[in-house]
Amino acid sequence: MPHFSSGRLGPRLLLAAALPFLAATLAAAPAALAQQAAPAAGKPTAAQLQLARDLVMVNGEARAFDGVIPNIVDGAALSFVQTNPDLARQLRDVAILVRPEFEKRQSEVIDILASAYASRFSEAELKEAIAFYRSSTGIKLVQDRPVIVQEAVQGIQAWGAQMNALAVERVRAEMKKRGADL
Structure with missing residues (x-):
């Protein structure tokens, strides 16, 4: 239910x-x-x-x-x-x-x-x-679609988190070059 x-x-x-x-x-x-x-x-x-x-x-x-x-x-x-x-x-x-x-x-x-x-x-x-x-x-x-989707979504979420962390570090590095310590 x-x-x-x-x-x-x-x-x-x-x-x-x-x-x-x-x-x-x-x-x-x-x-x-x-x-x-x-x-x-x-x-x-x-x-x-x-x-x-x-x-x-x-x-x-x-x-x-x-x-x-x-x-x-x-x-x-x-x-x-x-x-x-x-x-x-x-x-x-x-x-x-x-x-x-x-x-x-x-x-x-x-x-x-x-x-x-x-x-x-x-x-x-x-x-x-x-x-x-x-x-x-x-x-x-x-039959396998639910497992495929679950694996794909988990993989995409992990990839997104990794991309976010890299982007944060890259923005932080560029801002540091401009004198702003983030």
Whole structure:
């Protein structure tokens, strides 16, 4: 069950939403997906939208948003805690009560993802992508994606910290040349 513990939801939600796309960028993809697809002419067809829905299900992106709605509802309730701390328990209870009402709308996230794919890929390209994700390599990519993303994020965080330390030292050295000891 999602937790009701933090008043700052935004950065965690954005990171959770971005991770599947970071993983897709970092992971090897079939040549058909690596090439930039030309935008589909006009509005996507019903067949393209259905294939795109199938794609976001099979490639694991839909699951990446499983906790979004409870987090949104909890965040909405938590937004009242700062000005009404004595209502924290009641707000938690209300959030739990109204979650099912909003969870019914989870398919809208899949539709948004599907529309993005359907507007960029033809039916043939979507079928190729689905075939890839149903292959042993595609299945492995989906299964290993969380570990890949975790390793990549940790590596990027360590790299960023290292770059920051180097930049601080470099700025400090330049400022020292100008007579300012930082």
